[in-house]
C-alpha cells in the first residue's frame with residue numbers, strides 16, 4: 001500500500017459504535033447537547049445520585065425546561081423541598097407536556113415521568129406529596145432540567 005492509498009482510508013472516528021450513533025441521532029434531532037450522564041439518565045432511564053444534581057437545592061424563580069428538547073416542564077412556583085436530594089414539584093407546568101407511564105423495573109411499582117416531546121425519561125411521580133397541594137410529588141433528576149431564570 002502506498003502512502004497515497006493510506007491517506008484515502010476513512011478516518012477512524014467515522015466508524016461509530018451503535019451507542020454513539022443513537023446518541024448522535026438523538027442529539028441531532030432535538031439540537032440537544034447531552035453529557036454522557038444526561039444521556040444515561042434521559043435515554044437509558046438512569047437516576048442521578050441524590051444531593052448531587054444542580055437543582056435539588058435551587059430556589060431561583062423560573063421555568064424548568066427539558067434539557068434535551070427545551071419543552072417547558074416545571075415551574076419554580078411548584079417546587080418544594082422534599083428532603084430527598086432531587087428536585088421535587090407538586091405538579092407539571094402543563095400536563096400536556098409530560099407523559100406518565102407505569103414502571104415496574106427494580107421490583108417496584110412506580111409511575112415514570114417522560115417528556116412528551118422527545119420521549120426522554122425525567123424521573124418518577126409519587127403519591128406522598130402534601131395533601132393540600134394535590135398530594136403528588138414529582139421527583140425529577142436535575143440532569144434532565146435546564147432552569148430558565150425569570
Ligand SMILES: [Zn+2]
Pocket residue numbers: 066067068069070071115116117118119120
Ligand atoms: Zn424533551
